[in-house]
Amino acid sequence: MDPKLRVAFNADFTSDKYDALVRCVNGSQKWPADFRISETPIFLTREFTYEATCAANEIVAATRTPEFAKHAASAVPGQLEVPNESAHPNFHVVDFAICAEGNRLVPRLIELQAFPSLFGFQLVLLDCIRKAYPVIPRNWTSSFGGIKDEAYLQLLRRTIIADSPLESVVLLDIQPEKQKTRSAAGNYSMLVMGGTCESNESIIASFSMN
Numbered sequence: 457m458d459p460k461l462r463v464a465f466n467a468d469f470t471s472d473k474y475d476a477l478v479r480c481v482n483g484s485q486k487w488p489a490d491f492r493i494s495e496t497p498i499f500l501t502r503e504f505t506y507e508a509t510c511a512a513n514e515i516v517a518a519t520r521t522p523e524f525a526k527h528a529a530s531a532v533p534g535q536l537e538v539p540n541e542s543a544h545p546n547f548h549v550v551d552f553a554i555c556a557e558g559n560r561l562v563p564r565l566i567e568l569q570a571f572p573s574l575f576g577f578q579l580v581l582l583d584c585i586r587k588a589y590p591v592i593p594r595n596w597t598s599s600f601g602g603i604k605d606e607a608y609l610q611l612l613r614r615t616i617i618a619d620s621p622l623e624s625v626v627l628l629d630i631q632p633e634k635q636k637t638r639s640a641a642g643n644y645s646m647l648v649m650g651g652t653c654e655s656n657e658s659i660i661a662s663f664s665m666n
Contacts, residue, residue, distance in 0.1 A: 457561075458499040461596070465496060468591040480584035485577075497585060498554075499596070508563040509600055512550040515568060520544055545570035546615050573629070575612060579605060 474495050482488040500508070518524060525543070547570055552563035582598045582605075599608055617625050 458501050461499045461592070464591055465499070465589065468589070469496070473588050477584055477588035480587055481581060484580045484584065497592070497598070504561065505600060508552055511552070511563050515550055515565065516548045519568070547572040547575065549574070579608065
């Protein structure tokens, strides 16, 4: 973790600023967040960001092999197969734990999923964090790879909507009203379509420097 920004953030932190962050998040969504928002982002060094990104890319690459496709084909029951399925998911979400290994921290895989339920929310959260915590420099972002906010939204629109009519695009989930990420998915839809900007786990933003 980046020690200089951690020290600066801790010195500037107040409970009032955290309350402002939560109000901003809840006010930006159709529903209040059902999950806890962490008081602070984690500030990753360039070295750790590179290591985590390389690990994620290697995991995704492993899912794009013929061997994996053959194995995955038997994982989905026949009655749940959908027509016109793409060869590979358009989205991958790689969740890492940060673990101690000797005298260093390393990323370790928790899970891999392909539904982009937080892809809009993370941009909303980034905006709220910047408003609540001005001590964080603008060149620190939760968007890895250096992509800018508008380019990120354009990529989402191009990937999800493309040339389809908006009314024919559906983000489908099982029992969405019971999903704790339903508010995040709602934000995702609003962002992509050009609108406004389980357990006791916290939603934590990972920041790295562009």
